[in-house]
Amino acid sequence: MPSLADLQTDVRQALTSGDVTALESVLVGGTRAQGRLAIHQRQYEASLATALLEKFPATGWLIGSAMMMRVAKVFLRAYPPDRPCIAEYGSEFPTFLAAQDAEATLPYLQPFAELEWHVGQVSIAISEAPVAWSQLVCVGAEALPKVGLTLQPGLRHVHAAWAIDDLMKVYLTGSAPDRFTLADTDACIEIKGARGEVQFTRLDPATFLFRTALAMGRSLGDAAERALDRDERFDTAHALTALVVDGLVTALNPETGVDA
Amino acid sequence: MSTWGATADASARRTPRTAGVGLRLPHLAEVVATRPRVAWFEIHPENFLANPHACELLQEVSQHYPISVHTVGISIGSTEGIDRVHLARLRGLVDALEPVLVSGHLAWSTHQGAYLNDLLPLPYDDETLAVVAAHLSEVQEGLGRRYLVENPSSYVGFGSSTMTEAEFLCELVRRTGCSLLCDVSNVYLSARNMGYDPYQFIDALPVNAVHELHLGGFTSEPDEATPGGEVLIDTHAAGVAEPVWELYAHAVRRFGLQPTLVEWDNDIPPFTTLAAEAIRADEVATMTQKDSRALAG
Numbered sequence: 001m002p003s004l005a006d007l008q009t010d011v012r013q014a015l016t017s018g019d020v021t022a023l024e025s026v027l028v029g030g031t032r033a034q035g036r037l038a039i040h041q042r043q044y045e046a047s048l049a050t051a052l053l054e055k056f057p058a059t060g061w062l063i064g065s066a067m068m069m070r071v072a073k074v075f076l077r078a079y080p081p082d083r084p085c086i087a088e089y090g091s092e093f094p095t096f097l098a099a100q101d102a103e104a105t106l107p108y109l110q111p112f113a114e115l116e117w118h119v120g121q122v123s124i125a126i127s128e129a130p131v132a133w134s135q136l137v138c139v140g141a142e143a144l145p146k147v148g149l150t151l152q153p154g155l156r157h158v159h160a161a162w163a164i165d166d167l168m169k170v171y172l173t174g175s176a177p178d179r180f181t182l183a184d185t186d187a188c189i190e191i192k193g194a195r196g197e198v199q200f201t202r203l204d205p206a207t208f209l210f211r212t213a214l215a216m217g218r219s220l221g222d223a224a225e226r227a228l229d230r231d232e233r234f235d236t237a238h239a240l241t242a243l244v245v246d247g248l249v250t251a252l253n254p255e256t257g258v259d260a
Numbered sequence: 261m262s263t264w265g266a267t268a269d270a271s272a273r274r275t276p277r278t279a280g281v282g283l284r285l286p287h288l289a290e291v292v293a294t295r296p297r298v299a300w301f302e303i304h305p306e307n308f309l310a311n312p313h314a315c316e317l318l319q320e321v322s323q324h325y326p327i328s329v330h331t332v333g334i335s336i337g338s339t340e341g342i343d344r345v346h347l348a349r350l351r352g353l354v355d356a357l358e359p360v361l362v363s364g365h366l367a368w369s370t371h372q373g374a375y376l377n378d379l380l381p382l383p384y385d386d387e388t389l390a391v392v393a394a395h396l397s398e399v400q401e402g403l404g405r406r407y408l409v410e411n412p413s414s415y416v417g418f419g420s421s422t423m424t425e426a427e428f429l430c431e432l433v434r435r436t437g438c439s440l441l442c443d444v445s446n447v448y449l450s451a452r453n454m455g456y457d458p459y460q461f462i463d464a465l466p467v468n469a470v471h472e473l474h475l476g477g478f479t480s481e482p483d484e485a486t487p488g489g490e491v492l493i494d495t496h497a498a499g500v501a502e503p504v505w506e507l508y509a510h511a512v513r514r515f516g517l518q519p520t521l522v523e524w525d526n527d528i529p530p531f532t533t534l535a536a537e538a539i540r541a542d543e544v545a546t547m548t549q550k551d552s553r554a555l556a557g
Contacts, residue, residue: 126316
């Protein structure tokens with residue numbers, strides 16, 4: 001008889017590839033027990049495919065549920081979850097989806113699916129207490145460039161070459177018009193959400209770079225440099241003030257911001 | 261053997277010996293808003309750990325109801341060991357909620373870095389017993405409290421098993437000091453699928469170790485393993501079947517009044533339907549107790 005570890009390897013293989021030959025002589029249950037393993041195979045496939053479809057309903061609306069289901073089943077075999085909280089499963093799905101039959105795929109499919117992933121994440125976030133302006137003032141001008149900022153957990157940034165936020169709004173509001181023209185534009189999108197609410201804001205490219213750099217843990221000085229490289233008119237003081245006044249900063253991290 | 265007696269006794273004193281309801285995400289906002297008459301709620305922590313908003317609402321629910329935490333992701337039967345990151349997250353939630361019960365399954369779900377999102381079967385032999393007992397001790401240490409182990413719903417077994425499921429559970433209790441969660445529907449379903457007597461199974465469990473009961477719905481489908489036969493699937497997508505209510509009465513006679521959970525996880529009906537199933541569970545348990553006393557008196 002195989003060891004427990006070998007048995008589990010064989011069952012894993014049967015679930016993810018459908019190959020039950022290694023288990024034929026060891027299973028019991030009914031007159032042809034490997035047929036019963038199909039129950040576990042179906043549970044594995046159906047539960048994860050359903051989870052993906054529920055996580056990407058707008059993407060399914062865009063490409064059709066049949067294609068979504070087909071790609072979801074391929075994805076879950078290639079990339080089974082690696083942790084038990086299924087709410088965290090699927091972040092790689094947009095890239096995988098866009099790579100399937102790439103020539104026939106909508107060119108904006110990947111950023112649209114990525115946008116939807118972020119919408120899902122921010123809608124279940126909760127807002128944390130924001131930093132007050134007085135706390136920032138206490139840092140001092142010399143130390144300020146080295147400071148990193150922690151931003152609200154329900155804040156994400158997506159850059160796309162199409163107005164995918166407009167398309168997402170059409171889906172979320174259930175207001176699909178007879179005809180919709182997707183604008184070919186440079187869209188720097190900020191997604192802000194908490195407790196079921198989601199908002200989209202278009203940022204100018206320099207502010208977008210500033211905020212994404214901060215979100216990645218860069219220092220204020222480094223984030224400002226990136227923004228200024230993009231647009232020499234970028235006003236760091238104004239951008240910082242806007243972040244604090246809008247309640248988007250939840251912590252100051254002296255000396256922890258990463259320099260370029 | 262670990263000693264979790266004091267923790268278990270304290271929890272048992274706070275645990276209503278009545279029926280509770282599984283609290284799933286579609287009902288969460290309604291429960292917060294309306295505070296329905298339900299004795300207690302059970303939650304699956306994996307639905308909340310990655311959902312801060314749901315977690316926030318759950319904290320509010322826990323201010324008004326006893327909570328039981330029933331994990332589906334601990335995988336005590338996996339040869340690759342317990343996911344310590346997940347165990348630590350679970351401990352954080354347990355500390356925040358102070359649940360009356362914490363439980364999970366006699367099963368495995370993780371292997372070679374993959375979480376297979378199902379409760380998979382184990383052979384019942386000495387090797388598995390050593391693996392599960394070691395992991396169960398680690399889980400109880402990690403959570404700082406006694407853990408209840410639930411009997412699985414079975415469709416297949418392994419020819420290498422050297423003991424019955426009930427014998428395996430008895431030995432697990434003896435080695436680790438864990439408690440048992442007897443899922444009455446699983447007993448019925450597994451007995452039908454695997455060909456044994458569900459009443460004998462319940463009679464074989466250690467009476468003092470069973471501290472919770474579960475009831476859930478199943479569905480029947482043609483059995484691919486036995487042409488012309490049927491197999492029962494633990495879908496939790498229907499009401500409790502009549503033969504299971506009868507088996508539940510037998511379980512109450514054997515284990516006494518215990519917290520009993522009504523589970524419904526798929527095709528979730530309006531909350532009132534769940535509450536009605538919980539009322540029926542209480543009625544069956546109370547009637548059974550009265551009959552038992554009358555027979556004894």
